[in-house]
Amino acid sequence: MFIFPDTNTNKSRYADNLSKGLPRIPAVKKSANFMAFSKAGRELADWHLNYETSAMHPEIAVEVVAADCIRHANSNDLAWRLQSAATFRVVKMKFGKKRNEETNKNVPDKTTVIYNPHITLRNIPLEAYDYVVNGKPALEWVMERQSVTTDKASNIINDANLWATETMQNPAYPIELFLRVAKVSVETVRIVKGLPTPISPPSGPAPRLLQGPPSKSKFLAAKWGSSNIRRNHGRNEIHQRMGGTGENGEAGARGR
DSSP states (O other): OOSGGGSHHHHHHTHHHHTTSOOOOOEESSHHHHHHHHHHHHHHHHHHHTTTTSOOOTTOEEEEEETTEEEEEETTOGGGGGSOGGGGOOSOOEEEEEEOTTTOOEEEEEEEEEOSSSEEEEOOOGGGGGOEETTEEHHHHHHHHSSEEEOTTTOOEEEHHHIIIIISSOTTHHHHHHHHHHHHHHHHHHHHHTSOOOEEOOSSSOOOOOSSSOOHHHHHHHHHOSSHHHHHHHHHHHHHHTTOBOTTOOBOTTTO
């Protein structure tokens, strides 16, 4: 069942409901398809559970500026990780810029991430941003969380570098996490695209969830019905219980 919420069919059919509730588990038509989903689910679970120790994306280039010298390496090359701890300090990652040919304006270039003044990541595959978690690509969650921020109300500083050095004992943890999640994201997209397409969804349109608690008028309509007969019946019943008389002149509870 781990794989079903990530299928394109499930996400498109129940897009509105998935923003409010739990995913629906559809029925698979053939046993062969079920086995394909089972195998893909195990593989996907392995990537997602072990994302912190997974391989880093090998095609992303790490550009390090040190001692006025620019060094280029891929993410699996150990050379770039031999820098000082200060070289890996991150405050806020941000996308590079490129010129839009139609508007002639600078727009974000998601193939490039400026990690800090010393390190730039290039050749990031755009399909890595297709893996979305809670409305945002997983890579962009990493960029947001691996940073230094100050809470406005309490002035408490949240510094991802402290977690990296004190807990993980690895000052390069934020950049390595980005490179690992990039690999996990690409693999997730690959697995989902390889899933069998014939899924048997429940018949009829996807159910719509209530936007909020029902109003008083909706509650009364559900209790007494919408016709005048039901409303009159309800009104007479309440009147009788309080000691009045109904439409037929029968005495209420107080009269008896």
